[in-house]
Every structure is written in C-alpha cells, then in structure tokens.
Amino acid sequence: MDIMILAIVFIIYIFALVLVGYYAWKGTESSEDFMIGGKDTHPAIMALSYGATFISTAAIVGFGGVASEYGMSVLWLAFLNIIIGVFIAFVFLGKRTRRMGHSLGSLTFPEFLGKRFNSKFIHYFSGLVIFCAMPLYAAVVLIGAARFLESSLMIDFGISLFILSVIITFYVFFGGIKGVMYTDALQGVIMVCAMVFLLGFVYWLLGGVTHANTALTDMVGLYPASATATGGTGWTTFPELGSPFWWSLVSSTLIGVGIGVLAQPQLIVRFMTVKSDRELNRSVLVGGLFIAIMPTTAYIVGSLSNVYFFDKLGKIAVDVVGGNVDKVIPTFITMALPEWFVYIFLLSLLAAAMSTISSQLHTQGTAFGVDIYGTLRNKAKQKSDQITVTRLGILIAIILALVLAFSLPGSIVALGTSLFFEICAAAFLPVFLGALYWKGITAKGAIAGIVSGTFVSLFWLLFVFAKTAKGLGLCKAIFGCATLLPAMPWPYIDVMLIAVPVSAIFTLVVSLLTKPPAQEVIDKAFENIGNKGSEVQ
Incomplete structure (x- = not known):
C-alpha cells in the first residue's frame, strides 16, 4: 500500500471536513442553530444527513458480516429500511413532528415529548435514557471503522479508535447540528459513489449477476452447520418458519432495526431542521435512493464474499476471519479489490462511521445539556450556559463510547446496533406515535408507557433474550440459569416484540x-x- 497516496487522500478528505465544519461554525450563532440548524436546512442536505446517520459502519461492516454468515435473507431489512425508515418516517411522522416541534419550540426529541405532554419528568427521563443507552451504539460504530483501519492499514485497533474520536469530536463540538449535517452530506456523497462502484465491481469480479448468485446458491453444502442447526436453509433462501434462526432474523434484525428506526432520536430531530413540508417531500427521493444503495450493497457483497473466499482460499468467509464476522467486509475489500479502491472505500467507511457518530455525540450532548441539566437548572439561567454544558456532554459521550469500544467482544457491531434501536423503540415508539396522532394521550399515560417500555426491555435483555442474557451472565449469577425462559421460542424472541x-x-x-x-x-x-404548508416564521 502506497503510504504517500494514502496520506494525500486523507489530507484532502480531512481538509474538506474542516472546511465544511468551519463554514457550519460560522453559521452557528444561537442555541437554535446549534441544536436544529436554524430550521432552514436544505432538503438534500437533510436527506443525506438522515441517510448517512442511519447507515453507519454497523450496516456496512456489522450487517454485511452477518450476511456473509447467514446469506441474502438479510436483504429484507433493506426493503424495510426504504419503506419504513424513509417513506413512512418522512411522510407520516416527519411532517407532524416538524409542525408540532416548531409550534412547541422544541430543540431536542426529549424536549419535544416533554413540551407535548407538559411534563418535566418525561423531558428529563427521556434524555437520561438516550444519554445512557447511546454510548453502546456509538461504540459499535467506532469498532466497525477501527476494524477496517486495522485490517487495511495495519494501524493498531486502539490507535484507530483514538484518531477517529478526536476528528469527529472536533467538528461536532464547535459546529453543532450544522457541522454534523453539512459534513454528513459530504460523507454521504462519498459513501454512495464508493458503494455503487463496489456492487458493480464485485459482480464483474464473480462473472456477472446470474453466475455469482447461482454460485452462492450452489454452495448450500458449505452453509455453516451452526446456522443449519437453528433453522437456516441456505445462502439465498429464507430460514425455516418458527426456527430459532427465523425468530432471530425476523424479530431482532428485520423488526428490531427495520421498525425501530422510527423511534431513533438522532433521526427524529432531523425533521425539525427544515422549514416546511415541501422540503420533507423533496427529501424523500434523495433519502430513498441513498438507503436503497447503501445497505443493499453491503448485504449482497457480504453474502457473495463467500464465493470469492472459497474460490481463492477454499474457505467460507466466517472461517477466513476466524469467526469474527465484523472482519469479513474489511478483509474482503483488502484482498479482492484494487489498491486504489481500498483508499476510497476506507474513506467511505470512515464517512459512514463519522456521520453516524457525530449525530450520536450531538444527540447525547443535547440530552445532557438541554434535557438533563436543562430541566434541573434554574430556568432563567439555563439558556446562558446551554451550549457550554452540551459540549461537556459531547466530551463525556465520546469517553464513554471509547471505554465500551475497548471492552466489547468480537462480532458485536450488528447486535449492538439492534439493541439500541430496540431499547429506543420500546421506550419511545408508542408514546411518540400517540403524541403525534392522539389528542387523548395524557402525561401520566406517556410516563407509564416510557417507563414500562424501558424497564421491560432491560429485563428482557438481561434475563430472557439468549444472546444478551448468556453474554452478560447476570441471570446465571442471580438465578443459576442462562435464561429465565429456556423453552422455545422465548430465548429468541426479540425485546421489541415484548x-x-x-x-x-x-x-x-x-x-x-x-x-x-x-x-x-x-x-x-x-x-x-x-396547516400543511406551514413554514418557520
């Protein structure tokens, strides 16, 4: 690998980010600018920022790795991402969120809920849930990018984490949501270009669409025994109905992530950054195309990596990487593609990670500064130091993410993403939908929904759901058993369904x-x- 070329590429990329971040910083003059971009964000920037925040290294590295182990059935998630994550989210939730958020003068998602129900507790508790749960998601996104740096550039994993953290924290700290969204848009363009080329090159490398897909189908005899034992039927077929594999795929991956996206605070706040419904309508096409390209490519490439590895090394992907599926996509890119594309893909992967983490840090910072501190601080004084405390929250958030990134086990990226999506869905989705569409929902009803969803989800993760209960070991330590409900299908039913x-x-x-x-x-x-055409005054 030519270090000089790599250095030039990175210098240009970092310079572009700094330039965009500086432009955002110059336009950030108030709390409203820092939190929701002054409510006048361009629809294309909003859509690219939404997509780049949604599709991170978790989708590319984490779920791409899952596809390498279990096959193309994961592609159903891409379909749900487009229909639910973009169309339903923008058209049926985004417009009402924008109008209601502007009417209430909300700067964050927890503040939106707190003002909607006139409840200080909802405001505070929602911010606390987000600030405490999101470091897990930020950590797995950091891990995904750092693994690629480790595999392709031979940079130590710990050093990779540190470099990424410093760069991202810089432009989020100073530029606020404008810094996040403008850099997201730049990074989103890089991601799309890289993934379009990747999909075309992989199919060309493997002899065309028909030949590559047929070759993968014919490798059914090499399908992992662990997947077959739990109900898997092949690389290009759906698992057996009602099997542990089916429950895991449908409840955790398809429903957990596909529907859980509707309750993601870092995405919901994007709807409040545009000035009218027209901007949201114009955002749908850009957002839909972005989501259609990004996860679809990752899942197809992850599955087809088995064909390449078997032809070259006589092994399927999961065996090549020693069982850590988070390394499949980085290893495949490094081995199979031209060296120049490794540089480009590295940038796209860094862009995916940085766009998502920057949004996570901004969301955690505002949760700390506006939703937790702001509800405890004297109302007359909280505005004066709101941005300062929010920036302190950003620093705390990145430290927590780094600690978790060093502590979490392998093959954690996809699972960690699913868990965060599901905790947010359990805590917020019914109340959020009720806030938008039901005038009869009360503050006490909203509190009951948020608190019950939060604690039931935590109980299920700690004591019932097999993947997390066995891994954490708390259930075993307290009750002497790996899970409290060992009979099928309970250990495989995802928390969101409960x-x-x-x-x-x-x-x-x-x-x-x-x-x-x-x-x-x-x-x-x-x-x-x-007032469908209402704009910010």
Whole structure:
C-alpha cells in the first residue's frame, strides 16, 4: 500500500471536513442553530444527513458480516429500511413532528415529548435514557471503522479508535447540528459513489449477476452447520418458519432495526431542521435512493464474499476471519479489490462511521445539556450556559463510547446496533406515535408507557433474550440459569416484540383512566398540524 497516496487522500478528505465544519461554525450563532440548524436546512442536505446517520459502519461492516454468515435473507431489512425508515418516517411522522416541534419550540426529541405532554419528568427521563443507552451504539460504530483501519492499514485497533474520536469530536463540538449535517452530506456523497462502484465491481469480479448468485446458491453444502442447526436453509433462501434462526432474523434484525428506526432520536430531530413540508417531500427521493444503495450493497457483497473466499482460499468467509464476522467486509475489500479502491472505500467507511457518530455525540450532548441539566437548572439561567454544558456532554459521550469500544467482544457491531434501536423503540415508539396522532394521550399515560417500555426491555435483555442474557451472565449469577425462559421460542424472541406492546398497553390504559390533558396543552401542540404548508416564521 502506497503510504504517500494514502496520506494525500486523507489530507484532502480531512481538509474538506474542516472546511465544511468551519463554514457550519460560522453559521452557528444561537442555541437554535446549534441544536436544529436554524430550521432552514436544505432538503438534500437533510436527506443525506438522515441517510448517512442511519447507515453507519454497523450496516456496512456489522450487517454485511452477518450476511456473509447467514446469506441474502438479510436483504429484507433493506426493503424495510426504504419503506419504513424513509417513506413512512418522512411522510407520516416527519411532517407532524416538524409542525408540532416548531409550534412547541422544541430543540431536542426529549424536549419535544416533554413540551407535548407538559411534563418535566418525561423531558428529563427521556434524555437520561438516550444519554445512557447511546454510548453502546456509538461504540459499535467506532469498532466497525477501527476494524477496517486495522485490517487495511495495519494501524493498531486502539490507535484507530483514538484518531477517529478526536476528528469527529472536533467538528461536532464547535459546529453543532450544522457541522454534523453539512459534513454528513459530504460523507454521504462519498459513501454512495464508493458503494455503487463496489456492487458493480464485485459482480464483474464473480462473472456477472446470474453466475455469482447461482454460485452462492450452489454452495448450500458449505452453509455453516451452526446456522443449519437453528433453522437456516441456505445462502439465498429464507430460514425455516418458527426456527430459532427465523425468530432471530425476523424479530431482532428485520423488526428490531427495520421498525425501530422510527423511534431513533438522532433521526427524529432531523425533521425539525427544515422549514416546511415541501422540503420533507423533496427529501424523500434523495433519502430513498441513498438507503436503497447503501445497505443493499453491503448485504449482497457480504453474502457473495463467500464465493470469492472459497474460490481463492477454499474457505467460507466466517472461517477466513476466524469467526469474527465484523472482519469479513474489511478483509474482503483488502484482498479482492484494487489498491486504489481500498483508499476510497476506507474513506467511505470512515464517512459512514463519522456521520453516524457525530449525530450520536450531538444527540447525547443535547440530552445532557438541554434535557438533563436543562430541566434541573434554574430556568432563567439555563439558556446562558446551554451550549457550554452540551459540549461537556459531547466530551463525556465520546469517553464513554471509547471505554465500551475497548471492552466489547468480537462480532458485536450488528447486535449492538439492534439493541439500541430496540431499547429506543420500546421506550419511545408508542408514546411518540400517540403524541403525534392522539389528542387523548395524557402525561401520566406517556410516563407509564416510557417507563414500562424501558424497564421491560432491560429485563428482557438481561434475563430472557439468549444472546444478551448468556453474554452478560447476570441471570446465571442471580438465578443459576442462562435464561429465565429456556423453552422455545422465548430465548429468541426479540425485546421489541415484548416491550413495545407492553409500553403501548400501559400508555393506552393509563391515558383512558386519568384526567384528559388541558385544552391549552392540546391546542399548543396541534396548532399547526392542519396547516400543511406551514413554514418557520
């Protein structure tokens, strides 16, 4: 690998990020600029930022690695990402979120919920959940990028983590959401270009679409025994209905991530950065194309890496990397593609990681500065030091992410992503939907839904769901068994299928049994809901 060429590529890339970050910093003059970009973000930038935040190294490295082990059935997730993560999110949730958020004067997702229900507790508790849970997601995204640096450039894993953290923290710390979104847009363009080339090159390398897919199908005899034992049927077929593999794929991956995206605070806040519904409508096409290209390519390439590795080394992908699926995509790129593309793909992977982590840091920082500290601070004084405390929260967040990144085991990227998506969905999804569409939901009902969803999800992860309960060992230490419900299918049913219905039931029942919200609270929240063309004044 030519270090001089690599250095030039990186210098140009870092210079571009610094330049964009400086431009964002110059335009950041108020809390509103720092938190939601002044509510006048261009629709293309908003869409690219949304997509780049959504699709991180977790999708490319983590789920691409999962596809290398289990096959193309993961492609159903890409379909859900487009339909639910973009179309439904933008059209049915984004517009109401934007109008209601602007009416309420919200700067963050927890503040949106707190003001919608006129509840200081909801504001504080939601911020606490986000600030405590998101370091796991940030850590696995960091791991995905650092693994590629380790595999392709032979840079020590720990050093890679540190370099990434310093660069990302710099432009988030100074530029706020504008720094995040503008750099996201730049990084999103790099990601799309790299992935389009990657998909075309891989199919060319393997003899064309038909030949490559047929070769993968014919390798069914090499399908991992562990996958077959749990219900897997082949690289290009769906697992057996009701099997442990089926439950894991459908509940954890497809439902957990595919639907859990609707309750992601770092994505929801994007809807409040544009000035009208027209901007959201214009964002759908750009966002949809971005999501269609990115995960689809990662899942196809991950699956087809088995054909390449078997032809060259006589082994399937998971055996080549010693069982750590997080190394499959980096190893395949390094071995199979031209050296110049390794540089480009490295940039795209760094872009994917940096765009997602920057949004995570910004979300955690605002959760700390606005939602936790801001609700405890004297109201007259909290505005004066809001940005300063938010920046302190950003520093704490990156430190927590680094500690976890050094501590987590291998093959954790996809699982860690799923867990965060599901905890957020359990805590917020029913209440968020109710806040947008049901005027009868009460503050006590919302509190019951958020608290029940949070604690049921944590209980299920610690004591029932096999992947996490066995790995953490807390259930074994307390009760002497790996999981409290060992009979099929309970250890394989994802937390979202349990906690989200519980949260919804608590929200509904408590709302019906408690005093309806004050009319002025309803009027304030729904002030602009009927005004479809409303813009920021």
